[in-house]
Amino acid sequence: MSEVYTFGIKSGQPTALINITNEVQNVIKDSGIKAGICVIFAPHTSAGITLNENTDQDVIRDFVMETNKIVPISDGYHHIEGNSAAHIKSSIVGVSQTLIIDDGRLLLGTWQGIYFADFDGPRIRKVYVKIIEG
Amino acid sequence: MSEVYTFGIKSGQPTALINITNEVQNVIKDSGIKAGICVIFAPHTSAGITLNENTDQDVIRDFVMETNKIVPISDGYHHIEGNSAAHIKSSIVGVSQTLIIDDGRLLLGTWQGIYFADFDGPRIRKVYVKIIEG
Amino acid sequence: MSEVYTFGIKSGQPTALINITNEVQNVIKDSGIKAGICVIFAPHTSAGITLNENTDQDVIRDFVMETNKIVPISDGYHHIEGNSAAHIKSSIVGVSQTLIIDDGRLLLGTWQGIYFADFDGPRIRKVYVKIIEG
Numbered sequence: 001m002s003e004v005y006t007f008g009i010k011s012g013q014p015t016a017l018i019n020i021t022n023e024v025q026n027v028i029k030d031s032g033i034k035a036g037i038c039v040i041f042a043p044h045t046s047a048g049i050t051l052n053e054n055t056d057q058d059v060i061r062d063f064v065m066e067t068n069k070i071v072p073i074s075d076g077y078h079h080i081e082g083n084s085a086a087h088i089k090s091s092i093v094g095v096s097q098t099l100i101i102d103d104g105r106l107l108l109g110t111w112q113g114i115y116f117a118d119f120d121g122p123r124i125r126k127v128y129v130k131i132i133e134g
Numbered sequence: 135m136s137e138v139y140t141f142g143i144k145s146g147q148p149t150a151l152i153n154i155t156n157e158v159q160n161v162i163k164d165s166g167i168k169a170g171i172c173v174i175f176a177p178h179t180s181a182g183i184t185l186n187e188n189t190d191q192d193v194i195r196d197f198v199m200e201t202n203k204i205v206p207i208s209d210g211y212h213h214i215e216g217n218s219a220a221h222i223k224s225s226i227v228g229v230s231q232t233l234i235i236d237d238g239r240l241l242l243g244t245w246q247g248i249y250f251a252d253f254d255g256p257r258i259r260k261v262y263v264k265i266i267e268g
Numbered sequence: 269m270s271e272v273y274t275f276g277i278k279s280g281q282p283t284a285l286i287n288i289t290n291e292v293q294n295v296i297k298d299s300g301i302k303a304g305i306c307v308i309f310a311p312h313t314s315a316g317i318t319l320n321e322n323t324d325q326d327v328i329r330d331f332v333m334e335t336n337k338i339v340p341i342s343d344g345y346h347h348i349e350g351n352s353a354a355h356i357k358s359s360i361v362g363v364s365q366t367l368i369i370d371d372g373r374l375l376l377g378t379w380q381g382i383y384f385a386d387f388d389g390p391r392i393r394k395v396y397v398k399i400i401e402g
Contacts, residue, residue: 002303002402004370035136037173037264039305039366043377045321050225053179062211062218063225070204070338077330084330091318091331091361093225095380098173098232098366100264102138107262109177112229128375130368132305132402134136134266169270171307171400184359187313196345196352197359204338227359232307232366234398236272241396243311246363268270268400 005129011121018116027129034104036133041096046086046120048093054113086119139263145255155247170267175230180220180254182227188247220254273397279389286384302372304401309364314354314388316361322381354388
């Protein structure tokens with residue numbers, strides 16, 4: 001019960017949304033827990049966890065394009081590492097999601113997938129998953 | 135304990151924020167659980183769950199107006215269904231909220247209400263509520 | 269187990285991000301709980317809770333500057349109190365975070381700090397913390 005599950009992912013572009021639904025479903029399946037909630041957490045300040053459409057990749061492409069318009073890569077920022085836009089997107093999208101487990105699986109809508117959003121790739125990143133039974 | 139509660143809602147406009155505070159409070163009341171947390175989850179990719187002012191409806195009107203400026207309905211998107219703005223707003227606002235239950239009720243600030251945000255209405259939508267006692 | 273922990277904070281500027289990581293870590297330490305999750309909740313409609321870089325204060329300065337560009341303080345809003353931008357930012361950032369407790373401490377990335385974001389300061393504000401063991 002008190003375990004924290006971890007898996008790694010690798011992003012290939014400066015902004016990359018990676019579908020991690022299967023990884024999280026497998027964590028839940030392996031835990032044997034049938035009902036409860038799970039917290040999916042990115043221990044990073046220039047990435048996020050979000051849910052969005054799992055079918056047409058143009059939704060993800062549009063998300064990347066539009067968030068780069070909303071939070072431009074360069075915009076007179078002061079942070080010397082040059083990745084302020086990634087930090088800001090991280091706070092807008094959020095670094096965790098809390099989902100429902102039912103019947104041994106994540107309870108998701110038909111079109112929902114879970115994405116790790118790397119806003120400052122390419123990098124190797126980590127995801128933590130914590131399950132609470134109930 | 136292991137139950138997931140569900141209720142339906144119907145939005146009447148393209149962008150509609152519907153106050154679901156009473157529905158969620160009733161779920162908690164009916165459960166009989168006095169202390170814990172609850173996850174409110176929208177199984178949709180063009181909607182969200184958010185908390186905001188429960189009194190002056192102009193706050194909600196301003197939220198709708200301004201988010202339409204931040205994420206315009208048309209902006210050179212590629213997704214063929216034409217609702218990319220709704221998908222992007224869903225990821226910005228988030229599809230779930232995790233709240234505290236205390237003394238048999240949601241612990242909210244005086245001015246806080248829970249809203250289902252339909253960014254691609256009018257539609258019939260679903261909300262899941264999961265309670266963890268503790 | 270059924271307790272809700274509360275602490276107060278005071279913001280000094282119209283927009284202020286206040287690092288509350290130590291306050292939350294102390295709540296967890298005092299609870300004696302070694303594993304589980306915790307919900308950090310702001311009972312306010314013009315504030316938020318977010319995670320971001322804990323070292324270079326320019327990240328926070330850039331966040332404040334850029335979110336003021338994305339959601340301008342004045343933009344033809346209708347809400348008579350004049351703080352619509354703060355309400356909108358609150359829904360974008362979110363009023364709560366659910367984090368993992370491991371080994372008696374919050375499980376955070378090296379660079380992650382927890383911030384109370386006051387978008388309508390200066391004010392005296394409250395934070396609720398609820399711990400679920402598991």
